[in-house]
Amino acid sequence: MLSLSIPKSAWGKDVNATAGEVSAALEPSDSLEPSDSEVRDKRAGHIIQSHAGYAAVSGLVPVPSLDIAATTTIQLRMASQLCELYGIPFSKQAVKSTVAAMLSSVLPRATIGYSAFSLVKGVPVVGTVLGVATLPVLNAAVTWALGRVFAWHFARGGTLETLTAEEMSERLTEEVNAGKERFSAGSSD
Numbered sequence: 001m002l003s004l005s006i007p008k009s010a011w012g013k014d015v016n017a018t019a020g021e022v023s024a025a026l027e028p029s030d031s032l033e034p035s036d037s038e039v040r041d042k043r044a045g046h047i048i049q050s051h052a053g054y055a056a057v058s059g060l061v062p063v064p065s066l067d068i069a070a071t072t073t074i075q076l077r078m079a080s081q082l083c084e085l086y087g088i089p090f091s092k093q094a095v096k097s098t099v100a101a102m103l104s105s106v107l108p109r110a111t112i113g114y115s116a117f118s119l120v121k122g123v124p125v126v127g128t129v130l131g132v133a134t135l136p137v138l139n140a141a142v143t144w145a146l147g148r149v150f151a152w153h154f155a156r157g158g159t160l161e162t163l164t165a166e167e168m169s170e171r172l173t174e175e176v177n178a179g180k181e182r183f184s185a186g187s188s189d
Contacts, residue, residue, distance in 0.1 A: 037155065040085060040086070040155075041151070041155065043085055044082060044085055044086075044147075044151040044155075045151075047078060047081045047082060047085065047147065048078065048082075048143075048144055048147030048148060048151065049144070051074050051075070051077065051078035051081075051143055051147060052140040052141075052143045052144035052147070052179070052183070053140065054074045054143075055071045055074045055075070055139040055140050055142070055143035056136040056137070056139055056140035056183065057136070058070035058071045058074060058139055059071070059134075059135030059136035059137075059138065059139040059140075060135075060136060067135060067139070071139045071142075071143065072096075072099075074143060075099060075142075075143050075146055076092060076095055076096065076099075078143065078146070078147050078150075079095045079099070079146070079147075079150055080092075080095075082147065082150045082151055082154060083095075083150075083154070083160070085154075086151075086154035086155065088154055088159055088160060089159075089160070090160075091160055094160040094161070095160065098160065098163050098164075098165065099146060101164075101165035102146070102149070102165040102168055102169060102172050103142070103146075103172075104165075105165050105166075105169045106169050106172045106173050106176060136183075137180060137183045137184050138180070140179065140183040141176055141179030141180040141182070141183050142176055142179065144175070144179040144182065144183070145172055145175030145176040145178070145179045146172070146175075148175045148179075149163075149168050149171055149172050149175055150163070152171070153168070
């Protein structure tokens with residue numbers, strides 16, 4: 001039987017393993033342990049970042065209110081993927097209600113009239129320029145913040161039923177502000 005010995009200097013201790021044990025350790029695993037929080041959190045971060053990018057692009061939709069509909073769809077898809085990742089049953093209606101409640105309590109404080117930015121696109125030239133200059137960053141920041149709040153809540157054992165706007169509004173406000181900084185021009189991310 002072939003045996004592999006790794007010198008002490010490489011790992012801080014002697015490691016002995018057979019070729020079969022090394023081969024088995026290097027085989028890709030088909031199953032991801034749901035309890036592997038580090039891998040799960042990394043995947044959640046990827047889901048959130050991807051959907052924030054999609055939401056930024058939806059801010060470029062030139063038709064007033066259509067950008068909000070597109071962003072809402074992106075946020076629902078993100079919530080669905082986060083629910084699946086954390087093993088939480090997904091309910092479109094529960095997510096819509098929770099997101100609407102959280103955003104209505106937070107956005108007036110964290111932004112200057114989200115829907116007003118969308119509607120201003122209807123003003124020829126100036127409105128379009130203002131909308132294109134602000135909505136991509138705002139959409140990305142809000143989507144990123146919502147994703148972070150959902151992931152934070154789910155990682156601590158929460159469910160859609162226990163996610164309330166009252167409890168999450170302060171955290172969402174902080175995340176929206178951090179998201180605006182993260183996605184604004186000149187951000188190093």
